[in-house]
Amino acid sequence: MSYRDVATKRVLAWAVVATGARMPVAMTPLALVFLVRERPAGYTLGATLAAAYVIGEIIGAPLLGTRMHPDRARPHLAWGLAIGASGFAALAAIPHAPPPLLAAFAALAGAAPAAAPGALRTLLTSLVPKRAAAQALSAESVLTFGIWSLTPAAVTGLALGVAPRVPLLLAAALMASSVAGLWLLPAGWEADDGDRAGESMHRLLARAWPAYVTGAASLSLLALAELVLPALLEQRGTAVGWAGPLLTGLSLGSAVGAFLYGLRSWPGQLRTRSVVLMCGMAVCLTLVALIPTLAGMAAALTAAGVLQAGAMLTRNLSLREMLPPSALAAGYSVMYAAVGAGYAATGSLAGALLHFVAPSTAILAGVGLTLLLTLVGALGEHARIKPPDPAPTTTGPRSTHGPKTVDVTPAQSLNRTPAQSLPQTPAEALDCGGPGAPEGAPIRGGGDPEHRL
Template structure:
């Protein structure tokens, strides 16, 4: 497999990639908006902030369950049809939240779970639809481009959500999310119908067995998102502990997202030494060090520098884990693998959110961050131990060097 880009980003500037980008933004912006949007939706109610947190947690639970259960069941040759159905029904769930903001909390909870669950297969499968239109030597820059696109979406989402909820109506973000998801479902018909998947490349092994063999990659993804949750969720409390205005959390997180986009661009612009496994480990340890520094340095400047460097390194972790997954499993299992990776990442984020919430009630924010860093180091050690164990060579190792075959529309 070619691990460094042998092409420039200009080769990705094609009409199919542009269409894919528009569909991807329309599908992912609602996902990035929802956790904050549901808080704005119900904050005027008695106990509204608590209810909003519960709805956000239910949404994330739906995402994790949907990615783990529905993603591996997408049929490669008919992916477009299944993804369109998931996005359209997810859009209907968003519309339910937006049109019934005063409904009973249980009803809102059901809508939140469905909004997370039904479209959850889209993330990994959209990546497969991008790869279908490229060849192997374009994979690293393509994954870098996708990470930049995601960083832009996550940087834009809070501002769009707050502006709509405060200036238009509390339910406006949900209604926009419904429209975007319907648009993404329609836009899928301008993309390939699916991707080629010859089950012979699995050498008789089931998809579940192949994915089980790649478990260290999923643990790495979980560890990376644990760090991201720490950086985002504990930051306001950490700033307050340092005597810094909590309002600085917004600009600091924006710098994190911007640095992530810059880091993704830097990874894709040249060939870097080492294999994805080695690169990912070094980058992840760098992010761990930066997050630990956040808990120890005084003042907003030091926290901002640590957070910005962490963002630049974090994007490389996300790219290398996807490259490593492609190395560990054959092409026919890539779509399922991406979906399980998404679920593992969501589980890591959710677990870190719960841990942070519990620890902040009994410990200082800096201690909370350091405990989370210790947990992440434990995840990293387990993943590295799993990587070093001898495993049967993946069927993908032989065939991944050949171009991804295209599926006719």
């Protein structure tokens, strides 16, 4: 396996558009804090605006993603991104407006383009051959983690070195440029609504709930690392300024992990890999809470980043198995909302616990919650995949006269051509051969119908 099928001009154009659409998302929480930090209770107001932005994303992603039509996704994306850019521009233009108005614009900036990540991911996989889906998702993860590793320093430098509103102006400009870049890409992707077998979109999405729970668990660990790390460093007597380099190491580790994941096929089923990777991440975060040295914490966080990339990719690949192509963009949007909810829930839990326990204990409690979500998701996926019914067998003695009967398994019957179909009527039985007719070729079947990676 290699990235050769992904290295095309169309994928490069997609990467430019995705960067313009996703960098504002990575910039916004910190940019909102810098925007209002000089106002009375500025840090509290900044956290409230960031929460409004995330809530907008959580609401907007499933609401808009389920209404996107695959064959005409471009207008939907263009409107969402354009409105989001307007929200960022409004925040930068009126930083001294009343808090409710700022919160409304923050929620609008989060909600309007919230369906774009899922739609762009689906569009990316439509630009490459099916065999390269894992490599395409790995390349997307490398890009995403690269963006997240660069934006904190960029936002801090612009807000402190130029003006607090500049990061949000840049976010507005980047998102507006992504709207123009959409015309470099196909207008949508091919998807046949008939692949739903008559089921409604909402019912299909509900059946994939184990993937959403696992997704929420994976970002819960990231919430622990980002939100509790400064307090943990202070507990250890280490300068809080080390939080930035440590989190940059986490993001870079994730970028490396995503690249390595796409280089080869990995053993085991996707759901098994997901559980193993999540447990590995939990071990790494536990070590972060227990190791007293800065170097040990850095190594554990970087390893957690490597494993996080694999967990995220297995989650997306599992969702591709659970949903038909026509529901993938909506499924990715619901996943986007689920991971945002997991981040917010774990961050709130850790923040509440910090009033009563040490930061290391808060991290351990968050790890326990993450493992519980991982277990729930794994059990749900195991229960969702039922083994096929055993093939019917003939127990009585076979007659030596009359048409020959052949026992086949369901998998074999699916793989047979029309010419190999079993006789259904007496006339067809006579055509197949009567007494003394030569025995036909054995029926072939088998294979891996799921085509697991």
